[in-house]
Amino acid sequence: DAKTTQPTSMDCAEGRAANLPCNHSTISGNEYVYWYRQIHSQGPQYIIHGLKNNETNEMASLIITEDRKSSTLILPHATLRDTAVYYCIVRATFGNEKLTFGTGTRLTIIP
Amino acid sequence: NAGVTQTPKFQVLKTGQSMTLQCAQDMNHNSMYWYRQDPGMGLRLIYYSASEGTTDKGEVPNGYNVSRLNKREFSLRLESAAPSQTSVYFCASSPSEQGGETQYFGPGTRLLVL
Numbered sequence: 244d245a246k247t248t249q250p251t252s253m254d255c256a257e258g259r260a261a262n263l264p265c266n267h268s269t270i271s272g273n274e275y276v277y278w279y280r281q282i283h284s285q286g287p288q289y290i291i292h293g294l295k296n297n298e299t300n301e302m303a304s305l306i307i308t309e310d311r312k313s314s315t316l317i318l319p320h321a322t323l324r325d326t327a328v329y330y331c332i333v334r335a336t337f338g339n340e341k342l343t344f345g346t347g348t349r350l351t352i353i354p
Numbered sequence: 355n356a357g358v359t360q361t362p363k364f365q366v367l368k369t370g371q372s373m374t375l376q377c378a379q380d381m382n383h384n385s386m387y388w389y390r391q392d393p394g395m396g397l398r399l400i401y402y403s404a405s406e407g408t409t410d411k412g413e414v415p416n417g418y419n420v421s422r423l424n425k426r427e428f429s430l431r432l433e434s435a436a437p438s439q440t441s442v443y444f445c446a447s448s449p450s451e452q453g454g455e456t457q458y459f460g461p462g463t464r465l466l467v468l
Contacts, residue, residue, distance in 0.1 A: 277456075284462070285461060285462070286358075286444050286446075286459030286460050286461050286462050287397065287444070287446075287457075287459045288459070289456045289457070289458065292456070330396070342397070342399075342457055343396075344396030344397040345396050346394075346395070346396055347396070
């Protein structure tokens with residue numbers, strides 16, 4: 244699976260959009276971009292995933308650049324409950340290899 | 355629909371003791387996984403099971419054994435606990451045997467080995 248690079252930490256004001264970047268310059272054609280988050284002491288929670296088109300669901304939007312070498316997770320109206328560590332993961336959609344969780348981005352929502 | 359459940363939530367063991375961590379899912383998923391997470395670090399895969407009756411080693415299998423009891427349940431056993439196994443253990447499941455899809459995680463078991 245391709246390696247990802249994320250900032251260590253970010254702050255965002257409550258009610259504003261939180262934009263979390265991820266670089267994955269070695270991504271290959273069959274690899275998807277997945278985002279998970281982990282709120283303190285809880286199990287990781289799936290947020291969204293995509294291949295090359297932008298995706299949106301009830302939690303977030305995912306913007307993938309045309310060359311697929313980077314992506315941005317957008318939480319449109321951040322709340323205090325969005326404070327968590329966010330993991331960007333690149334992997335193929337087949338095979339049972341592990342999800343490779345790096346250190347992620349620690350997002351803190353400021354009241 | 356409870357999703358993925360894990361028992362116990364907390365456990366304290368002495369070095370050399372054994373115990374089994376239980377995991378169950380009610381989503382009719384084929385694949386199940388055990389991860390560990392040490393403080394300040396990401397998750398590391400211990401073992402996984404692509405389907406009932408099959409298990410495979412992950413990144414850090416030493417000191418652990420697993421059993422896929424049936425489609426719902428996947429247990430993790432520590433035969434002789436060591437302080438290095440102090441960690442938070444997460445179980446996860448995903449729909450198909452091929453894997454690669456979204457994984458759904460349980461709440462975790464916090465284990466302290468003295």
